[in-house]
Amino acid sequence: MSTTQHFCARESLALGDPLAGSAAHAERNLLLSWPRPKWQRSLRQASDMCGEVSAKLEAIAEAGRRVNLIHRRDQPSARHCLYLMPENRRFEVTRDELSAFLAALERNEPLAHWEVSPPDGALLLCCTHGKKDKCCAKFGYAAYKALNTAVAESGLPFEVWESTHLGGCRLAASAVVFPALRKYGRIGNEDALLLLESEMADRPYLPCYRGDSRLSPVQQCAQVAALEWLASRSIHADVSVAQPSNEQASNQGWITIDWRCASDTGRLTVRCESRTIQRYDTCADLAAGSSSASQVWMATQVMVTGSGVLHS
Template sequence: MNQRFCAVESRAIDDPLVGSGAHLERNLLLSWPRPKWQRNLRQASDMPEALLAALHALPDEGRRVNLIHRREQPERHHRVFLMPERQAFDVPREALVDFIAALRRGDDLTAWRPEPVDRSLVLCCTHGKKDKCCAKFGFATYKAMAEAVRHHDLPFDVWESTHLGGCRLAASALVLPQLRKYGRIGDDDILPLLESEARGRPYLPCYRGDSRLTPRRQCAQVAALEWLSAQGLEADIEVDDAEETDAPHHEVAVKWQAAHRQGWLTVTCHALELLRYDTCSDLADGPSPSRVWRAVEVRESTPTPA
C-alpha cells in the first residue's frame, strides 16, 4: 500500500497557505538534541521534571516554547533565544531551571551574559515525532536552507525546530523576529525566499501571512501584496483592523506605501468550509471541516472618512 501524507492531500485539494500564519510574538527557543524530542513541541525524553514544569508554564504566561537543533551545538550546553528581544544565552543544562525562573520573575538577565542577535533566525520544522510530513519534507528543506545561507553568505541562522503549526503545509519555516511563516517550500523556492527575506520582504509564493494578523486579515494582506507585485510595486502595507465578525464575506481596507507613491486597496475575502486532514494522524479517521479564507477581488479605492 502506498504511504499517504497529509501535505500531499492538502495540496491536492488546494488547501490555501494564506491565513495559516498564527504564532505568538513572544518566543523562547531552546537547543536540544533532536533524537531526544518527544511528540510535545517543548518536551525531550531526557529533560529533568523541574525543567519540564518550567517550560510548560511559559505558554500560560504568553511565551511560546520550541526546541531547536543544530548538529554542532553541544549536547549539554544549550543555546537559548528570546524573541522579540533578540537576545541569546549559552546556559549549561544544570542552570536552565534557574534561568527560566529568573525570566519568569522578570529579573534583569544581565548576569546570564545575553548576546545580541543580529541575524534573523530561520526555523525549519523537522518534528517527525509530531508528524511524518515534517520529517519527510522538512529535514531536506532545512539542509538546503542551511547550505544556501553558507554558500551565498546570507544574514540568517538556520535551525531545525519542533512543531510550528500547519503540518499539512510541510515543508514549513518561520522567520524570527519578523514573524513570517512559510509553507510548501520546494527546492526552487529556497534561495528566492532567503533573498527576499534578506531584503526585508516576504516571499509571496510560499507566504502564509503575518503571524500578528487574524486569518481574514492575512488573506487580505497577501492578496494586496500580490496585486501590488503584479503592478511592479514593492510596498509596505497596513491592513485595517476592523472588528472581526462571523460573516462569510468581508471587505478589508489596505493602505500601501511604495517610495513616493501610496494608495488604498479594498480586498474582498470569502470564508468557506474545506474538508481536510490537518495532520497525518487524521488520515485513518477521515477529513474534518475547517474554515479557510480566499481573496476573490482586489480593487483600488479611497479611504473612508473617519
C-alpha cells in the same frame, strides 16, 4: 498489499487548501536548543529533560510565552542556546544552570549573567518534528537542508535551526522568520535561496507566504492578496492592514489595505470569502480517515479604492 505512502501535505495541496490565512503564531516566544534525537511529541519536551526543567517550561508556556525546542548539529548538547522573541535576545546556558535561568525568566529577574550578543541577522526556524508528523520529517528536513546550504554557500546573514512543531503540519515544509514573525509553508528546494533573498530585502516571499502572524486569518488573506496584486505590477511596498470598520464588513470579508513605497502610496480594498473544506490536518488524521470541516479564506477581488475593480 499497497506500499504507497500517503502524506497530509500532499492531500492538502491537491485539495487547494490555501496557505494564506494559516499563519497563527504567538508573538512572545522562548526558543531552547536541545538535541533533536531527544525530542518528544510535545513541542517543548525532550526525553532527557529533568523534571524541574520540564515543569518550568510548561509553566512558562502556561503564562503565555510559546516554547519551542530547536536544534543545530554544531550546538553542544550540554550547553543550550536560548532566544527570547520578539525581544531578539540570546543566551548561552549550561545544562546545570538551565533550571536557574528558567526560574529567573519566570520571575522576571535580570538575565544578564547568561546573555550574549544578539543574532547578527534574522532567525529562521524550519519544522523537522518527525515525532509530531511524518510530513515534517520528510519535507521539513529537506527544506531545512536547502535553506542551511543556501545560507552557507552564499554567506547570508541568517541563523537556520531545525524546530519542533510550528503549526500546520499539512503545509509542510513550514518555517517562521524571527523577529519579523512571518510564516511560510510548502517550501521546496527551489524556494530556499529566493525566500532568503526576499527576507534580506525585508519582503515576504510570496509563493510560500502564509501571512503575518500578528493578523487574523481574514486579514492575512487580504494582506497576501494585496501584496501579490502589487508585485504583479512591480510594486514592492509596505502594507498596513486596517481593521474592518464594522461587523457587517468583517462578516463579508472586506479589508482595507494601505500601501507605501519610495515613490508612491495607495489604498486597496480586498474581498475575502469564507469557504469550508474537508481536510486532514495531520498524517495521523489521514491514516485514521478522520477528516474535518475547516474554514478557510479566499481572496476574490482586489480593488483600488474609488477606481473600480482591477483584479479578481
